[in-house]
Amino acid sequence: MSTVTKTKQEQSSERREEILGIAARLIxxxxxxATTVRDIAEEAGILSGSLYHHFASKEAMIQEIxxxxxxxxxxxxxxxxxxxxxxxxxxxxxxxxxxxxxxxEPSAVGLYQNEAAFLATQPGFEFLVAESERIETIWIGQxxxxxxxxxxxxEGDPAVTYRFIRDAVWSTVRWYRPGGRHTVESMSTQFLAxxxxxxxxx
Amino acid sequence: MSTVTKTKQEQSSERREEILGIAARLIxxxxxxATTVRDIAEEAGILSGSLYHHFASKEAMIQEIxxxxxxxxxxxxxxxxxxxxxxxxxxxxxxxxxxxxxxxEPSAVGLYQNEAAFLATQPGFEFLVAESERIETIWIGQxxxxxxxxxxxxEGDPAVTYRFIRDAVWSTVRWYRPGGRHTVESMSTQFLAxxxxxxxxx
DNA sequence: GACTGCCAAGCAAACGCTTGTATGGTAAAG
DNA sequence: CTTTACCATACAAGCGTTTGCTTGGCAGTC
Numbered sequence: 001m002s003t004v005t006k007t008k009q010e011q012s013s014e015r016r017e018e019i020l021g022i023a024a025r026l027i028x029x030x031x032x033x034a035t036t037v038r039d040i041a042e043e044a045g046i047l048s049g050s051l052y053h054h055f056a057s058k059e060a061m062i063q064e065i066x067x068x069x070x071x072x073x074x075x076x077x078x079x080x081x082x083x084x085x086x087x088x089x090x091x092x093x094x095x096x097x098x099x100x101x102x103x104x105e106p107s108a109v110g111l112y113q114n115e116a117a118f119l120a121t122q123p124g125f126e127f128l129v130a131e132s133e134r135i136e137t138i139w140i141g142q143x144x145x146x147x148x149x150x151x152x153x154x155e156g157d158p159a160v161t162y163r164f165i166r167d168a169v170w171s172t173v174r175w176y177r178p179g180g181r182h183t184v185e186s187m188s189t190q191f192l193a194x195x196x197x198x199x200x201x202x
Numbered sequence: 203m204s205t206v207t208k209t210k211q212e213q214s215s216e217r218r219e220e221i222l223g224i225a226a227r228l229i230x231x232x233x234x235x236a237t238t239v240r241d242i243a244e245e246a247g248i249l250s251g252s253l254y255h256h257f258a259s260k261e262a263m264i265q266e267i268x269x270x271x272x273x274x275x276x277x278x279x280x281x282x283x284x285x286x287x288x289x290x291x292x293x294x295x296x297x298x299x300x301x302x303x304x305x306x307e308p309s310a311v312g313l314y315q316n317e318a319a320f321l322a323t324q325p326g327f328e329f330l331v332a333e334s335e336r337i338e339t340i341w342i343g344q345x346x347x348x349x350x351x352x353x354x355x356x357e358g359d360p361a362v363t364y365r366f367i368r369d370a371v372w373s374t375v376r377w378y379r380p381g382g383r384h385t386v387e388s389m390s391t392q393f394l395a396x397x398x399x400x401x402x403x404x
Numbered sequence: 405g406a407c408t409g410c411c412a413a414g415c416a417a418a419c420g421c422t423t424g425t426a427t428g429g430t431a432a433a434g
Numbered sequence: 435c436t437t438t439a440c441c442a443t444a445c446a447a448g449c450g451t452t453t454g455c456t457t458g459g460c461a462g463t464c
Contacts, residue, residue, distance in 0.1 A: 174319055412457105422447105
């Protein structure tokens with residue numbers, strides 16, 4: 001009697017994780033189809049054929065990267081939604097979580113930003129649509145609750161507001177570089193100020 | 203003695219424009235390197251080799267698309283900046299112009315969103331960096347002027363605020379579809395309300 | 405401690421296919 | 435008779451992937 005075991009391909013060895021990290025970084029930089037298995041292999045210090053000892057295909061690599069990324073994100077979002085005391089605190093926590101994620105795994109975020117929309121239409125990537133919808137539901141739930149409670153302005157379609165916020169936050173990964181004038185925290189703070197109070201002076 | 207003439211490759215025939223439109227649409231959907239010249243040719247009803255009667259290379263096609271797009275945008279932005287009566291009206295006009303552009307040429311916007319960051323690092327695309335910087339200067343100028351005039355909140359780095367706004371607006375092209383619940387105008391209106399007054403009720 | 409079997413990791417070379425591009429020809433229009 | 439737009443065919447390079455093989459190390463058994 002054994003615990004549930006992973007398939008051989010899904011067992012995580014250190015080498016696998018290392019190669020996935022390289023692949024994520026390259027694909028985030030150049031795009032999925034502009035990144036060749038030879039690029040990835042060379043960066044890993046092996047030949048392209050040797051990649052197939054670790055992964056079934058190039059597509060399997062990006063699937064594993066995206067699935068892992070979205071599962072981790074959804075876990076955090078679920079926790080935030082479950083523990084939020086009020087809608088405003090909930091939205092703030094979701095936004096902060098997104099900025100932290102950008103700081104923690106920029107490659108996965110960038111790759112998701114660039115490739116998810118197209119890949120979602122491809123067979124084998126149905127999970128992208130499903131998990132994106134769950135995420136959307138969490139955000140819109142907080143926005144709606146805030147409108148009902150009277151802490152957020154009643155006008156404005158929550159679905160549209162969500163997308164504005166989502167895109168502004170996630171797009172940060174394209175230009176934010178740590179070590180410069182701003183930290184992840186200061187970015188988060190400035191965004192929260194903008195989204196809560198707006199641009200206009202009182 | 204003649205006026206400045208375009209090179210043969212840059213002369214615009216109707217057929218050229220048609221093919222460029224097809225290329226822009228396909229590349230916006232699938233990405234530059236995932237779109238083959240055979241895809242473009244098939245959609246145009248010709249063979250791939252025949253494309254080279256109109257264009258020097260695949261790269262020349264995307265250069266022409268992007269250059270044309272940015273030139274038109276920059277012309278409009280320059281006009282707005284020159285005619286703006288005050289910073290708030292200036293920012294509003296810039297935002298409205300962006301939403302109108304999304305409605306008018308969604309393919310070019312989408313293509314720019316997806317490919318510009320990578321292409322900007324490639325030889326032959328230096329104009330992308332140059333024109334992006336000019337656009338950034340126009341926006342940040344309005345934001346700074348608003349802070350100085352006291353109509354915008356003084357806290358917040360204008361360069362960061364600009365990027366938040368820019369990304370939220372342009373990313374709209376990825377999910378907005380005309381004919382649904384929202385028009386370009388209603389999107390523009392809702393975004394302006396959010397960016398000026400924020401989420402919080404008074 | 406030597407021997408055996410096994411396995412993860414990678415190499416070297418090739419496979420069939422797709423890619424962007426070049427070339428010579430053709431048919432219609434002016 | 436030149437120009438325009440296109441076809442038909444080809445080509446070299448690069449693509450993802452497969453194959454057969456080598457290597458080093460880690461059990462377990464004698």
